[in-house]
Amino acid sequence: IFVAPTVDERRRRVLVLLNPKSGSGDAREVFNMHVTPVLNEAEVPYDLYVTKHSNFALEFLSTRCLDAWCCVVAVGGDGLFHEIVNGLLQRQDWAHVLPHLALGIIPCGSGNGLARSIAHCYNEPYFSKPVLGAALTVISGRSSPMDVVRVQLQSRSLYSFLSIGWGLISDVDIESERIRVLGYQRFTVWTLYRLVNLRTYNGRISYLLTDHEVSSTHSATGYAAQRRMQSSRSCNTHIDMLNGPAPIYHSSVEYLPQEFADVISLETSINQSFRSSLADESEFAGLAAASLENRQQNYGPASELPDLSEPLSEEQGWLVEEGEFVMMHAVYQTHLGIDCHFAPKAQLNDGTIYLILIRAGISRPHLLSFLYNMSSGTHLPEAQDDHVKVLPVRAFRLEPYDNHGIITVDGERVEFGPLQAEVLPGIARVMVP
Numbered sequence: 001i002f003v004a005p006t007v008d009e010r011r012r013r014v015l016v017l018l019n020p021k022s023g024s025g026d027a028r029e030v031f032n033m034h035v036t037p038v039l040n041e042a043e044v045p046y047d048l049y050v051t052k053h054s055n056f057a058l059e060f061l062s063t064r065c066l067d068a069w070c071c072v073v074a075v076g077g078d079g080l081f082h083e084i085v086n087g088l089l090q091r092q093d094w095a096h097v098l099p100h101l102a103l104g105i106i107p108c109g110s111g112n113g114l115a116r117s118i119a120h121c122y123n124e125p126y127f128s129k130p131v132l133g134a135a136l137t138v139i140s141g142r143s144s145p146m147d148v149v150r151v152q153l154q155s156r157s158l159y160s161f162l163s164i165g166w167g168l169i170s171d172v173d174i175e176s177e178r179i180r181v182l183g184y185q186r187f188t189v190w191t192l193y194r195l196v197n198l199r200t201y202n203g204r205i206s207y208l209l210t211d212h213e214v215s216s217t218h219s220a221t222g223y224a225a226q227r228r229m230q231s232s233r234s235c236n237t238h239i240d241m242l243n244g245p246a247p248i249y250h251s252s253v254e255y256l257p258q259e260f261a262d263v264i265s266l267e268t269s270i271n272q273s274f275r276s277s278l279a280d281e282s283e284f285a286g287l288a289a290a291s292l293e294n295r296q297q298n299y300g301p302a303s304e305l306p307d308l309s310e311p312l313s314e315e316q317g318w319l320v321e322e323g324e325f326v327m328m329h330a331v332y333q334t335h336l337g338i339d340c341h342f343a344p345k346a347q348l349n350d351g352t353i354y355l356i357l358i359r360a361g362i363s364r365p366h367l368l369s370f371l372y373n374m375s376s377g378t379h380l381p382e383a384q385d386d387h388v389k390v391l392p393v394r395a396f397r398l399e400p401y402d403n404h405g406i407i408t409v410d411g412e413r414v415e416f417g418p419l420q421a422e423v424l425p426g427i428a429r430v431m432v433p
């Protein structure tokens with residue numbers, strides 16, 4: 001006799017995606033040795049899929065029925081997690097699926113910024129046994145909303161959870177691949193090489209400060225202009241509604257079966273706010289049609305920004321930094337890697353992109369101390385400084401004036417050219433200790 005499974009029974013398994021090539025190539029062994037025993041002991045059933053090639057996880061998450069799973073765990077590095085996020089946001093039913101699925105990471109990559117950031121945000125020790133800590137996080141059954149950033153490039157859009165970079169740090173990340181044999185030392189060696197042969201880049205960076213920043217540091221006119229823009233766009237509100245009036249930091253929700261009721265109520269409220277924000281179907285249809293035109297991605301949250309080819313208006317609150325830069329790095333997690341504490345004030349769910357700019361003209365000792373102090377998170381100036389700027393923003397546009405250079409998203413190289421980015425506060429859920 002077939003007994004239809006209850007909702008609890010259907011959505012109780014953990015989906016594990018493992019990249020056998022991540023880091024030093026021992027993710028499979030690490031998983032068997034350190035994670036399987038924890039899952040078994042906690043009697044958490046899981047389904048393990050070993051990725052067969054690059055983009056395997058992206059294709060899996062974007063095309064499969066995911067009803068059997070309550071969460072997805074990446075066993076690998078930030079690159080694998082990036083595929084999972086992008087796969088989910090390419091689904092037609094993304095708005096329904098995303099709040100249902102908690103996302104976790106077991107750090108086995110060479111880049112483990114997210115795992116390090118989550119541990120940091122919860123005051124969890126990381127260095128002694130990061131894999132065990134992450135496995136315990138998976139069975140904790142708790143999750144927190146996390147910001148995702150929508151990135152629009154000229155030819156396509158994608159989603160990012162860690163960083164967007166242009167200039168020095170991206171150059172080092174990508175160019176040092178050629179000395180990969182040196183292991184982690186490659187970053188230090190290439191940074192010193194780049195310092196000696198310092199490059200600068202010309203361009204313009206436009207940005208919208210976060211509401212908090214606008215009200216605390218800027219003139220009433222700029223603030224009023226920004227608010228006017230918000231109220232004139234009916235779609236804008238759904239982002240705020242996700243978080244409620246004040247951002248919720250580190251709020252945890254259980255995702256495993258026993259507390260399933262909580263998740264259901266949360267999901268419903270999120271979905272309702274999406275639906276109500278898209279109540280004007282004709283406007284939504286218009287947005288969707290526009291985004292179909294020259295983008296690879298047809299689904300996912302609609303952009304609130306003007307098209308990349310359109311000018312940005314000062315009246316709508318856009319501020320501009322223009323000239324010659326050593327780098328721009330936009331970051332939304334505390335750590336870019338296990339010993340790179342890049343944006344100490346970042347929170348998982350603060351709706352903030354920390355836009356860090358270094359202008360040309362910075363002295364070499366100053367730059368060296370910036371790079372050196374990144375590991376402890378003491379590299380950023382307290383007050384604004386002539387060459388280093390830290391801007392908490394909710395959106396920005398980068399327009400390079402040169403025709404070559406390196407741009408990275410979550411540490412991976414993307415096409416060079418103009419791009420714009422906007423934060424989608426709390427749109428994903430990550431597992432937390």
Ligand code: ADP
Binds near residue numbers: 020050052080111112
């Ligand atoms: P790392 O931090 O060491 O770079 P990641 O897990 O982030 O490790 O993976 C790096 C890249 O490997 C990802 O961008 C992903 O697309 C790719 N990848 C995933 N699975 C495979 C596979 N089976 N073979 C080769 N590359 C893969």
Ligand code: MG
Binds near residue numbers: 147347348350352353
């Ligand atoms: Mg953040």
